[in-house]
Amino acid sequence: MFRLLLKQRMSTKASPFKAKVTAVESLTQGKWIQTRKIKYNDPNGNSREWEMAVRTTRSDTTNIDAVSIVSILHHTDKPKEIVLVQQFRPPTERVVIELPAGLIDPNESVETTAVRELQEETGYHGEFRKQSPVIYSDPGLTNANMVLAYVDIDLQNPKNCDPKPKLEESEFITTFSLPLNNLRKSLDEIAQRENCTVDARLYHFAMGLELAKTQL
Amino acid sequence: MFRLLLKQRMSTKASPFKAKVTAVESLTQGKWIQTRKIKYNDPNGNSREWEMAVRTTRSDTTNIDAVSIVSILHHTDKPKEIVLVQQFRPPTERVVIELPAGLIDPNESVETTAVRELQEETGYHGEFRKQSPVIYSDPGLTNANMVLAYVDIDLQNPKNCDPKPKLEESEFITTFSLPLNNLRKSLDEIAQRENCTVDARLYHFAMGLELAKTQL
Known part of the structure; x- marks a missing residue:
């Protein structure tokens, strides 16, 4: 029987x-991120303006930017844990703890992105279970949107015995899990x-x- | 004794x-939202570049953009509900359901913003209880950050008998609550x-x- 000896931090590269x-x-129009002026009619029909940031990478086929992944590890010998990643995020000038996530490639489905990104970022081979509708990360600021996916990880699967991330050369992502x-x-x-x-x-x-523990 | 007859939708203006x-x-540099190029050293010391969107409105004193508010209604005759708002968000071209929230005014504290915005958007008079650390809404895209506040609403308080939002002329926000x-x-x-x-x-x-219901 295979058992996962989960290391607290599974980073393969520099911290x-x-x-x-x-x-x-300052930047006028970026390659990846740009700004737009929106003209809209308010509910009374009055014309107004709004500004927003957009990602230039969104595929026309899905109209979705990104997928984030909830994956729960069901251990046999300790309480359930959630898979998380930690990486330096230049906009914040800090290391940020996040759910595993990634941008959708052109012509890729949410399901494929979820399984691919989980494997690339964390090394875990997962099975896609369900997804949220399209939701918006900061709807007053940007049209950036995402889908939240739920992916099962079978710790009995030999592939998950010693998960190894496949990071790009520019990615420095640390995988860990918390109860x-x-x-x-x-x-x-x-x-x-x-x-x-x-x-x-x-x-x-x-x-x-x-x-949920105190209010439900 | 005061009892709140909660209307499903308490909008005062057009839908x-x-x-x-x-x-x-297209927009080069907005008044409210701009883009920046970041130069950073990766963990191996190699120089790299990243692009981000920024709000121009962030106060230097707090270094925080916004506060979102979790408020639970403790009814005596039905299950607990959470206070939500619904408004048209031009970047999404859709009406969006959100937690009540607002930008922090210059020299304003998180506590003051939370209570003020809850009252302005929903009409409820609340008492600030606690707050999260500073968290980032979409840290690969923007430095936009926020604090999540927990605000108690006393439904026995006469002020909360018939909550009336105080919306600005350009705001069209509908307040409602869900179990x-x-x-x-x-x-x-x-x-x-x-x-x-x-x-x-x-x-x-x-x-x-x-x-929490299935996994904890």
């Missing part, structure tokens, strides 16, 4: 904490101890888990 | 569903029925609530 921002410069129970407190503690920060979507997920 | 985008134009139990399913149903969409942070919160 993301060694990265740092050296300069921030689902008390996830919010664990995130707070790690963020404080390591001087890193947490993705808002992951934090809201953890708040939901916590609130 | 957000009447709004629509009429044009989307905490099965929140994710309710959001899915409303989004489908009304052809609107859901903020990713709220959706992750609802996923956490749901997963």
Whole structure:
């Protein structure tokens, strides 16, 4: 029988904490990120304007930017854990704890992206189970959208015995897992101890888990 | 004794569903949203570049853009509900269901913003209880950050008997509430029925609530 000896941190490369921002410069129109002016009619029919940021990488076929992945590890000898990643995010100038995630490639389905990104970022071979509708990460600021996927990881699968991420040369992603129970407190503690920060979507997920215990 | 007869929708103005985008134009540098090129050293010390969107409105004193608010209604005659808002968001070209939220004014504290925005958007007078650390809404795309606040609403308080939002002339926000139990399913149903969409942070919160029931 195969058992996963999960290492607390499965990084294969240099620590993301060694990265740092050296300069921030003005940019008119980026290759990856641009701004747009929107003209719209308000509910009373009055013409108004709004500004937004857009990703230039969105595929016309899906009209979705990204997929994030919830994967729970069902251990036989300890409580359930959720798979997380940690990487330096230049916009924040910090290392950020997030759900595994990635942009959808052209002509790729949500299902394929979810399984591919989980494997590339964390090394785990998963089975796609279900997905959310298209949701918007910060709808006052940007049209950036995503789908939240739920992917099962079978720890009895030999492929998951010693998960090895397949990172691109420019990616420095550390995979780890935390118990689902008390996830919010664990995130707070790690963020404080390591001087890193947490993705808002992951934090809201953890708040939901916590609130369910006292309010449901 | 005061009792809140909660209307399903407490909008005071025209329906957000009447709004629509009429044009989307290129924009070099916006008044509210701009792009930046970041130079950074990766963990191996190699110089790399990244692009990001920034809000121009962030106060230097807090270094925080926004506050979102979790408020639970403790009814005496029906299950607990969470306070939500619905508004047309030009970047998404859709009406979006979100937690009440707002940008922090210059020199304003998180606590003050949370109570002020809850009252302005929903009409409820709340008491600030606690807040998250600073978290990032879409850290690969933008430095936009926020704090998640937890605000108590005392439904016995006479001020909360007939909550009246104080919306700006350009705001068309509808307040409503949904049972905490099965929140994710309710959001899915409303989004489908009304052809609107859901903020990713709220959706992750609802996923956490749901997963707690089966996985914790």
